[in-house]
Amino acid sequence: MCAARASACCALAVRDLAEVPVWGYVGRTLSGVVTGDGWLRLVSEREDRAGKKLWEGPRMAQEALPHSVPRPALREIHDWVADGWRYRAELYEYTSASVVSRSPVLDTEVDLPDSWWTDLSSALGTLAAVPTDRVGVREEYIQRAVPEYTGRTVGAITWSTAHGDFHWANLTSPQLLVLDWEGWGRAPYGFDAALLHLYALLAPGTAGHVRKALAPILDRPEARVAELTVCAQVLQAADRTAFYAALADPVRHYLNQRHSPQSSGTSL
Incomplete structure (x- = not known):
């Protein structure tokens, strides 16, 4: 190399x-x-x-x-x-901006400017509407992994375009830039917002800020499948990746709090 x-x-x-x-x-x-x-x-x-x-x-x-x-x-x-x-x-x-976190999973609180959150919301809205035939998350994976690892049923899936790996080590600050576009494509609606939120659960203050800033996305019923899919990914990898292992219990708590078992409808 x-x-x-x-x-x-x-x-x-x-x-x-x-x-x-x-x-x-x-x-x-x-x-x-x-x-x-x-x-x-x-x-x-x-x-x-x-x-x-x-x-x-x-x-x-x-x-x-x-x-x-x-x-x-x-x-x-x-x-x-x-x-x-x-x-x-x-x-x-080249950009002089630094990644928000060296790890995909955020384990310390971060202080980001208001403009960063505004740009984040705008970027996700624009990206979601980009037409593409690329596949970011396979439906076959969702239908198999969500019931297996979360105990929830999938229900209807609304698709939109996503980055697919929208975590804290792929975002820069204080200027927002989104890095690493290898895996972008079609995914369940709200997938990037759900991933960013769930990957911040070890930093509750920042997770709350994500939830508030991206509420227009995450509070929509269509985002339910995206949240369940991200939860399944974390729980599936928890036995082989350290930062997923640390996130597993908060994700299980979130599932029980937000999504009733075997639910196929709107998140609670």
Whole structure:
């Protein structure tokens, strides 16, 4: 990956300025600042697996999403294959804004400006209306996982467009930018709002702020399936991921408080 990053810098005519590049999940990505006010993200996949949904997500987001959905601009892409691996170098504009949290799950309270919350609500509303045939969350998964892990029935699903991984490590402050557009696509209505809220349950003050700011989304009956789906995802992964394990009990409490067992109607 380090050698491939050096090759990418040469191909894109930039110089690597990252003293300590940022590794992604299981070493799949390697990112860092480069000259020209740029941020270079290198992605790798085995040659026989590349080109699927996650591979094309950032490029398709750059092409399909309006500028009113705040995100770093994707300037250029460089692809190549070497030794059975396919690489993609994505050159983004650099932002000095910091992620709200290093972990997807927020475990300390954060103080964000009013403008951040306004921009958040606006971005989610705009994104939800973007037409796409990309699949962010599969219906087959929802129909299987929600009853298995939450004990609730699914009921009717209203679909809209979502980022799909809208957690605290993918949002910046004090300026709101939304990072990591690999998995965006169709999901149950309110999915991003539900994920952000539930991932803040360990910081009750911030969770309450999310609930208030995004009440026009989360209080709609259509958001019920999104909440149940996020709960199922957390509970399914709780035995293998530390931050999900910490979130599991608050999620179970939320389920019992907000959604009656076996309910197929509106959340309480």
